[in-house]
Amino acid sequence: MNAVTIANNIVIGNGKLALIGGPCMAESLEVCMETAEFLTGLCKKLDIQYIFKASYDKANRSSGSSRRGPGREVGLKYLAAVKEKFNVPVLTDVHESAEVPEVAAVVDVLQIPAFLCRQTDLLLAAGKTGLPVNIKKGQFMAPEDMRGAVEKVRLAGNNQVMLTERGSSFGYHNLVVDFRSLPTMRSFDVPVIFDATHSVQLPGGLGNASGGQREFIFPLARAAAAAGIDAMFCEVHPNPSQALSDGPNSLDFAAAEEILTKVKAIHDLC
Numbered sequence: 001m002n003a004v005t006i007a008n009n010i011v012i013g014n015g016k017l018a019l020i021g022g023p024c025m026a027e028s029l030e031v032c033m034e035t036a037e038f039l040t041g042l043c044k045k046l047d048i049q050y051i052f053k054a055s056y057d058k059a060n061r062s063s064g065s066s067r068r069g070p071g072r073e074v075g076l077k078y079l080a081a082v083k084e085k086f087n088v089p090v091l092t093d094v095h096e097s098a099e100v101p102e103v104a105a106v107v108d109v110l111q112i113p114a115f116l117c118r119q120t121d122l123l124l125a126a127g128k129t130g131l132p133v134n135i136k137k138g139q140f141m142a143p144e145d146m147r148g149a150v151e152k153v154r155l156a157g158n159n160q161v162m163l164t165e166r167g168s169s170f171g172y173h174n175l176v177v178d179f180r181s182l183p184t185m186r187s188f189d190v191p192v193i194f195d196a197t198h199s200v201q202l203p204g205g206l207g208n209a210s211g212g213q214r215e216f217i218f219p220l221a222r223a224a225a226a227a228g229i230d231a232m233f234c235e236v237h238p239n240p241s242q243a244l245s246d247g248p249n250s251l252d253f254a255a256a257e258e259i260l261t262k263v264k265a266i267h268d269l270c
Contacts, residue, residue: 002189004132004160007089007108010049012132012162013191017267018049018231019260020091020109020134020193024246025067026054026075034238036082038253046264051109052082053091053233058245060115067244072099076106083108091134097125104129114138114166114198117149127156134162134193139169139203143181150188163188164233165224166195173202177220179227186228194224195233196259197249214240214249221259225266232263 003013043050056075089108167175
């Protein structure tokens, strides 16, 4: 497998588990800092590699009146502050080709949202930066079809590509996880990541917002670790009930520690 090297000597795909984690939305500097401080300490304790994640813009909200985030200028300042204070790599989403160069100047990993995983120009723009690119598998995509997304980034001369499983659409307002997708996507010579929190999302399930079934994060995460993953993706918030985005499927600090402890143990056995 072609391992992906990220800043701070983090390598995804070298056999050591990594966490991509943080609040769904970079809703405030305080929330970003508090979450990063907790997860940095937890990952050090558990010997897990850590990449902080938060989105400055949630461009695909269920409702046009939903909070989207602080915007690119302010959000990138939050990410830069986390990176400087805790000396951790940072990851964020990009939605349009034009924003990629500015974002790439701050972050260490560019993420392509699931709904945009077929957007050729966006994938090429991300690839041209030379930064690692994490592509989330679309809820509407068969895992074998993600080969095309990987090849688009490689066409730009970038072999630093990862794929993330985040569930597949199953009827209305529901997602299921087919764990065959993990070895299928790994066969493209890329590290694979399991998004434990988005996989239990109920898209649009609250009418004007997405719901979630947090109680299923634990069994799905354990199953993914046994199936074989290189990293776990989790949205973590100090108080999920107060989160401005994806609160129903986010983990609080206690749950994050419990689940990562179990996942690490299973991962090391497998």
